[in-house]
Amino acid sequence: MAVDVSELVEQARQGRPRAVARLISLVEGASPQLRDVMAALAPLTGNAYVVGLTGSPGVGKSTSTSALVSAYRRIGKRVGVLAVDPSSPFSGGALLGDRVRMSEHASDPGVYIRSMATRGHLGGLAWAAPQAIRVLDAAGCDVVLVETVGVGQSEVEIASQADTSVVLLAPGMGDGIQAAKAGILEIGDLYVVNKADRDGADATARELNHMLSLGDARGPGEWRPPIVKCVAARGEGIDEVVEALEKHRAWMEERGVLQERRTQRAAREVETIAVTTLRERIGDLHGDRRLGALAERIVGGTLDPYAAADELVAGLTES
Amino acid sequence: MAVDVSELVEQARQGRPRAVARLISLVEGASPQLRDVMAALAPLTGNAYVVGLTGSPGVGKSTSTSALVSAYRRIGKRVGVLAVDPSSPFSGGALLGDRVRMSEHASDPGVYIRSMATRGHLGGLAWAAPQAIRVLDAAGCDVVLVETVGVGQSEVEIASQADTSVVLLAPGMGDGIQAAKAGILEIGDLYVVNKADRDGADATARELNHMLSLGDARGPGEWRPPIVKCVAARGEGIDEVVEALEKHRAWMEERGVLQERRTQRAAREVETIAVTTLRERIGDLHGDRRLGALAERIVGGTLDPYAAADELVAGLTES
Incomplete structure (x- = not known):
């Protein structure tokens, strides 16, 4: 069935969640109209700040995402959430429990939440996620939070699709930082130790700081990833996370790094x-x-x- | 350094193992001369019967391969062995222990043994293995045994590169057949229960037979994979394995299946x-x-x- 793409895009711009959902379905399903949709979206994109959130299961990714949504809503931003679960063959399947926790945002017209499962997708994550991000961007989201389960390669892929990558940790996750694969220590622009009211939070932050400094060969003008502690479930420290994000964004804009990252991202996408x-x-x-x-x-x-x-x-x- | 490809091919045809080794290195390393080598090999290929051997670690793949080499040598065939370990980043690394067990063939000029590790290879297994098989074929091997560690997708890939696929099992491997991933039951042209002198060998064969019959929707003219028991370490039952292999080969030749498989394989390779x-x-x-x-x-x-x-x-x- 042919869809009036420009009408759909117009509705999405006006904040109709069903139009946004429809557009994402068109782009992730590789529909025949995919190309029309992408062409219609192109001039409307480039506004959204894309933040990738990753971390092992149990660090509180979904709770943190939800708290970030609330924080950005308080300052009047429209927020899109793309929850990617590379291990699930069904959209929303494994993440359903998490999505329920985000139900407080379900009736907020300034928030779009979308789950995406990509196993078996032609081209995988690298192919489907950027297109959904473009829809959310074109639909007028100021911030797009891309949340992904930390499972090795795919988290690195997702990180490469974000303007800023946030790596979440929590105290007492096995042997803490050691459990986080070494790759994670290379992709974070910002590290968040969630559940900071628990024993071991300071030790986790210290250990992380130590490990980051080991690999640190940055020059004087380069970005040093900060470590922020929070208790996402109670909203504590979330404003500090937003502040750190905005600081990174401003730093990138000042130095042309944002433009550079986006250009590299677009090149990979092509x-x-x-x-x-x-x-x-x-x-x-x-x-x-x-x-x-x-x-x-x-x-x-x-x-x-x-x-x-x-x-x-x-x-x-x-x- | 430029190599005289035709000279190298000629030496390989004469049975010089170093020339064979050199050619395989040229094709697996994607050297600039890869194309010259492949062009030189083309008219010399098509003689070798390619047998894939797969199975979980511990079933005795290397011992079985070695026993098959001996059996084929007894009937005067030249044999090539390609041992593929998709999990090892180093050629021969993880397999070194196994290769030592095959040292009885090391001084036999009618046998070529080559280990291949493919992680990180451009295009992976599907790209590197067929080219090495071509070298062994062109070098005059009558039989090429491709032995691979059973690790999911790659064993299916390897099976798709063989004329005949042998799946090895052993009694008492966890819960036996159940442990063998379902995929294995679809790729075997021949099932070999090794270590048949151990308790549970009959039960393993029965269970396998039952599972194969469950998925059996073959017509009257189709191949029904036989189950052969052996004790490879003592060479018992190996002649029966060779007999079953030759039966499958004859069946394929009669019906044009061999030509068909090889054509499909070549298409995938291209x-x-x-x-x-x-x-x-x-x-x-x-x-x-x-x-x-x-x-x-x-x-x-x-x-x-x-x-x-x-x-x-x-x-x-x-x-």
Whole structure:
């Protein structure tokens, strides 16, 4: 069914949550209208400040996200939340319990909450998340919080899609910082020790500070990731987190780092789409006589696989 | 350093193990001469019967492979062994202990043994293994045994690169067949219960037979994977394994299945190389002004990522 894309975009701009939801569905489902939607969104994007939140299960990511939403709402910002669970095959499935905790924002027209599961998606997280972020951006969100379960590679991917990356920790999570994979220590622009009213919060912050300083080879003009303590469940320290975020944003804007990060992000996005497009074109050749004929010549020993691939690539580029 | 490829291929054909080793290094390392090597090999390939062996750690894969090598040597066949460990970043690293057990074949000029670790390889297993198989094939191996550690996706990949896939099991491996991931039950052309002198071997074979029959929707003319018991460490039952292999090979040849499998395999190989080539071409644009300029226009809101990807793809195809 054809959708009036510009009408939908207009409705999303006016703050209609169903239009936003519809647009995200169109972009994450790779619908035939994906390209129309993306073209319509392009001139409306670039306003949102994208904050990535990651951390191991149990650190209180969802509670922290919810507290951040409240804090940004208090200063009049429209907020989008994209909750990404790379391990869940179903949208909202594994995160449903968490989403319920965010129900206080459900009736707020200034907040959009969207869960996204990406397993099995063509191109994975790197492909689907930036498009949903673009919808939220174009819909007028001032801040987009991208919350993801910390599961190795994907958290790094998500971090690479944010303007600012926040790594959440909590005291008493196994052996604390050690449990956080080393990769996490490289991606944070800001570290938040949540559940700071618990025993061991100071030790966690100290240990983290120590580990960050070990790898610290930054020059005098570079950003040193601050460590902020909070108790998200009670809203304590959240204003300080927002303050640290805004400080990082201002720092990036001053030095052109924000523009630079966004340009790099866009470049990666284009690459991912281009590779996916080319893969699809090759996939379309399945059952096609061309690929079959090349394969038969290889089996017959009259062609080698590299020469065949060259012919295939040349063939793609003609079409 | 340039290598005389045709000379190297000629030496490999004459049975010089160092020439074979050198050729495999050239193809797995993506050397500049890769294409020359593949072109030189093409007319010499198609003779080897490729047997994939997979199974969980502890089932005795290496011992079984070694016993199969002995059995094929007794009937005068030249044998190549490719031991793939997708989890090891180092060639031969994790498998060194196993390779020592195969040292009885080390001085046999009719046997080539090669370990391959593929983590981090561009395109992974699907890219590197078929090329090494081609070298062994061209070097005159009648049989190539591809042994891989059973670790999910990669074993399926390896199976898809063999003419015949052998799944190894052993009694008392946790809960036996249940432990074997369901995927394994779909890829075997032949199931071997090794360590058949141990308690529970009959139960394992029965349980396997039951599970195979559950998923059995084969027509009357189709191949029903046999179950063979052996004690590889003492060489018992190995001739029966070879017999079952040869039966499967004859069945495939009779019905054109061998040709069909090889053609499909070649098609996948071409696809993988083509995608890798295109990815590399895109990668070459990093730092290139074209991708940077597109990304800047996206950030500026004058272009959307899909339109940018189209331009990128169009640009690739011109070059």
